[in-house]
Amino acid sequence: MNKIKNIAVVGGTHGNEYSGIYLLKKWHKNNAFLNRSSLVIETLFANPKGFQENKRYLDCDLNRQFRQDDLVNTKLTNYEQTRAKVINAQLGPKGNAKTDFIIDLHNTTSNMGPTLILLKCDDFNKKMGAYVLSKMPEAMIVFEDQVPMQEHYFLASIANQGVIVEIGPQPQSVIRQDVLDWMETMTHTIIDFVELYNKNNLPELPKTYDAYHYIESLTLPLDENGERIGMVHKNVQDNDFKPINFGDPIFTLFDGSEISYTGDYQAYPHFINEAAYYDNNLAMSLARKKQVKIA
């Protein structure tokens, strides 16, 4: 891997996730934070119209519009599809991007704490996870490398390297100080890591650490008309990254009955009851625990 030189820090990919938006404003007033002698760091406010209207998006989820096929499809013309093309021209183009590394800043209403989502499982990303954990022991590291970077639909997949900083719990359209502080610390830590990795000057890191590997998403209980008939079970609510096993209750129906987990593996739920996922009636994501080994 070539050294990373050009970094883009992106906020407001979702217009009602305020931490990234307000950190960009803060860094524009005082840009010492982003001034690194060995790096060129730019910032991008991805969905300003979403923010103006205080919504995640106007027409469709911007952070699902970055598949290669979609980026070159001239028939996709709504606001977010159009923003995706412009952002791809600005930071990319995907496959041959002028930006080496993208950090995309997100919030969740789920109780996930400071979470780092990695899109590749190469040496760079594995060591980034270890370094972030060494500085933020409360952090969670999730690998979403189930598809190659080229096939990902995330904004961060425009560049050869990209990560998602995902901090919660924070209601939509709110600024919480604890969440803002976590996001600023994690962004800072990632940029420190890039500088040290470039210079081959990383401190000694543990040879292994625990992380999570995305497997699947669970749907809310629906009736035959597609109407919601239940909710996340109170035992699961807020317990992101706590394991669930076969037979554990995971949903409560409005009639009082319960639905249990029947998967064949010990699952680590996250994005539990995320407000934005109600659009698609998603109740939570499931991961397996994974031991990451550093060569």
Next chain:
Amino acid sequence: MNKIKNIAVVGGTHGNEYSGIYLLKKWHKNNAFLNRSSLVIETLFANPKGFQENKRYLDCDLNRQFRQDDLVNTKLTNYEQTRAKVINAQLGPKGNAKTDFIIDLHNTTSNMGPTLILLKCDDFNKKMGAYVLSKMPEAMIVFEDQVPMQEHYFLASIANQGVIVEIGPQPQSVIRQDVLDWMETMTHTIIDFVELYNKNNLPELPKTYDAYHYIESLTLPLDENGERIGMVHKNVQDNDFKPINFGDPIFTLFDGSEISYTGDYQAYPHFINEAAYYDNNLAMSLARKKQVKIA
């Protein structure tokens, strides 16, 4: 006061406060909950278009449209102003309402737990607070009787008696089981109370209890252009109904500095960092603690 006969339970006054909306759906499937021999209970879904569009409101806050002057002002014609007139015709008219008592179901993103907001401080409301506390010791009782019922702009002020059930923390557009359960229990408890009060058959209640009396709202720190330059201090976040005193930090500015409370009374903040109040840049409400005495 005449006996209460006709009750309206209202949900979805704000389209993205899901607990009331889903409880109405639940009660329509199984209406045993609302069947009381001595009462006529109807339900009303106040802002269905807000729910369809997954927003608090389309044009303006429905729960601020029920001042007498506004209800008769034919120039006020947007969606919520129009809904207010129709709801007033259906449950009211205000000042001579066919409905004796309105229970309006709300959620907050603030950490307020199960809160009951009372709009009058008469025998009926004081005893209701005591009765609810006897069944739900975790509940908070807030009096917003700073203006006469006739001058209130809340939906619940259409009737001679009305209360707001306000349960959190719950992000907008999410259903949490704990919050749903609290709301159902509190609604049930209030209706039980009305039956017992009508029959003059209340159990023995304590002669005094602690409650809160709304005083004022605090604005987020803004610059000269009206842009937010700070946030609720992390010491205050989530600490609804915990007292703040002169000199306590209440805001953190994005530049790192702090603003302290300079009020001349011990304040009990609530609606702390409520998402919906960002529209007006309100940071929190302040109350004084109050000892309620029952004659």
